[in-house]
Amino acid sequence: xxxxxxxxxxxxEDLLFLTDDQLRRGIEAMFFAYRAFxxxxxxxxxxxxxxxxxxRAVHFINRDPGLTVTSLLAVLGVTKQSLNRxxxxxxxxxxxxxxxxxxxxxxxxxxxxxxxxxxxxxLSEAQRARMRAAYRNAGPQAVAGFRQVLxxxxxxxxxxxxxxxxxxxxxxxxxxNEQPRRTYSxxx
Amino acid sequence: xxxxxxxxxxxxEDLLFLTDDQLRRGIEAMFFAYRAFxxxxxxxxxxxxxxxxxxRAVHFINRDPGLTVTSLLAVLGVTKQSLNRxxxxxxxxxxxxxxxxxxxxxxxxxxxxxxxxxxxxxLSEAQRARMRAAYRNAGPQAVAGFRQVLxxxxxxxxxxxxxxxxxxxxxxxxxxNEQPRRTYSxxx
DNA sequence: TTGATAGGGCAGCCTTGTTGACTTTCCAAG
DNA sequence: CTTGGAAAGTCAACAAGGCTGCCCTATCAA
Numbered sequence: 496x497x498x499x500x501x502x503x504x505x506x507x508e509d510l511l512f513l514t515d516d517q518l519r520r521g522i523e524a525m526f527f528a529y530r531a532f533x534x535x536x537x538x539x540x541x542x543x544x545x546x547x548x549x550x551r552a553v554h555f556i557n558r559d560p561g562l563t564v565t566s567l568l569a570v571l572g573v574t575k576q577s578l579n580r581x582x583x584x585x586x587x588x589x590x591x592x593x594x595x596x597x598x599x600x601x602x603x604x605x606x607x608x609x610x611x612x613x614x615x616x617x618l619s620e621a622q623r624a625r626m627r628a629a630y631r632n633a634g635p636q637a638v639a640g641f642r643q644v645l646x647x648x649x650x651x652x653x654x655x656x657x658x659x660x661x662x663x664x665x666x667x668x669x670x671x672n673e674q675p676r677r678t679y680s681x682x683x
Numbered sequence: 684x685x686x687x688x689x690x691x692x693x694x695x696e697d698l699l700f701l702t703d704d705q706l707r708r709g710i711e712a713m714f715f716a717y718r719a720f721x722x723x724x725x726x727x728x729x730x731x732x733x734x735x736x737x738x739r740a741v742h743f744i745n746r747d748p749g750l751t752v753t754s755l756l757a758v759l760g761v762t763k764q765s766l767n768r769x770x771x772x773x774x775x776x777x778x779x780x781x782x783x784x785x786x787x788x789x790x791x792x793x794x795x796x797x798x799x800x801x802x803x804x805x806l807s808e809a810q811r812a813r814m815r816a817a818y819r820n821a822g823p824q825a826v827a828g829f830r831q832v833l834x835x836x837x838x839x840x841x842x843x844x845x846x847x848x849x850x851x852x853x854x855x856x857x858x859x860n861e862q863p864r865r866t867y868s869x870x871x
Numbered sequence: 872t873t874g875a876t877a878g879g880g881c882a883g884c885c886t887t888g889t890t891g892a893c894t895t896t897c898c899a900a901g
Numbered sequence: 902c903t904t905g906g907a908a909a910g911t912c913a914a915c916a917a918g919g920c921t922g923c924c925c926t927a928t929c930a931a
Binding site for chain 1: 703718719720810815817821824830832845
Binding site: 734735736761762764765768769787788789 | 885886887888889890895896897898
């Protein structure tokens with residue numbers, strides 16, 4: 496069950512980083528850091544009467560424009576109703592546009608409007624600024640370790656999602672598993 | 684404002700880890716990892732009709748038995764009213780005991796009961812198991828980097844708190860800033 | 872034509888956060 | 902011994918954002 500262990504010079508001598516106390520420190524670090532991590536966007540969101548849920552939606556729509564409601568649901572891990580409430584306000588406020596799917600007209604493809612993109616940049620720049628400072632402070636090696644531990648902490652399915660999303664941004668490709676493009680001889 | 688930068692062989696050549704894309708990856712890693720991080724305790728809590736707020740309270744009371752409501756408030760970063768609601772149910776359910784402060788009888792010092800300690804162990808063991816697996820998987824060097832980045836991400840005051848809490852557990856010392864113990868000739 | 876799927880709407884519930892106003896307890900200083 | 906103020910707690914009201922359950926429409930695929 497445990498994945499292959501590949502630790503340089505560690506034949507049982509140096510397992511001190513696995514003590515309960517070290518783990519507790521890591522747990523508390525996660526708690527405090529996550530609070531800081533969300534603090535800056537939260538300030539901006541509050542003044543606009545949005546919440547974290549809006550931020551998350553906007554983030555992932557920006558990262559993968561044209562994704563469907565169902566995909567977004569899967570990424571966020573919430574219920575349709577929960578997401579819908581958020582999405583409705585974003586669409587009403589003209590931050591997000593919902594277009595009928597090309598491939599399947601039942602689907603809705605989500606895009607940021609220019610207004611939405613502006614908010615997204617404002618939010619993500621605030622968040623990135625903190626992350627950038629932390630990265631710079633800790634250095635590239637630490638950053639690699641940081642990412643490694645976070646990935647190892649994810650559920651396998653989430654990790655797969657996370658890794659798959661890695662290289663999307665360039666040209667918004669069709670999902671790999673797409674049907675061979677039927678000649679949709681649709682009426683209407 | 685930026686702390687002294689000490690990065691080995693980096694004279695502007697290798698700043699690629701600071702690109703917006705790398706930062707975005709880090710941001711998403713935080714989001715997904717935090718969700719996993721809370722998932723295991725959440726399952727246990729749900730079956731007992733508690734929430735994350737209860738977990739956090741129990742965690743910090745366990746880590747620093749006898750701390751006052753005000754200190755706990757400061758650590759958790761929520762309002763008195765919010766914490767109170769949670770604390771009340773924990774006390775009613777006899778997981779937490781609230782004793783009148785020795786130093787200042789207005790204060791309430793918080794302790795886990797045996798029942799509370801059992802729940803705490805159950806929750807934290809679930810959380811530690813995941814953390815342990817991630818740590819083991821990533822190795823000690825990565826863990827060091829992980830902690831470094833998380834610390835760098837915290838607000839300075841939070842970081843100070845976090846670091847101060849480091850070595851408490853052993854002998855539950857009086858707060859360093861305590862008054863020189865007046866002979867409290869109290870009636871009653 | 873029909874069953875399954877994508878999306879959305881509505882109702883209602885819960886937890887956990889918030890403010891604001893108020894009381895009680897009780898220490899410490901005048 | 903009185904009193905100001907800190908610590909703790911209470912009540913009321915509200916909001917965000919989770920959840921479930923149920924129902925409806927549009928659309929696709931067989």
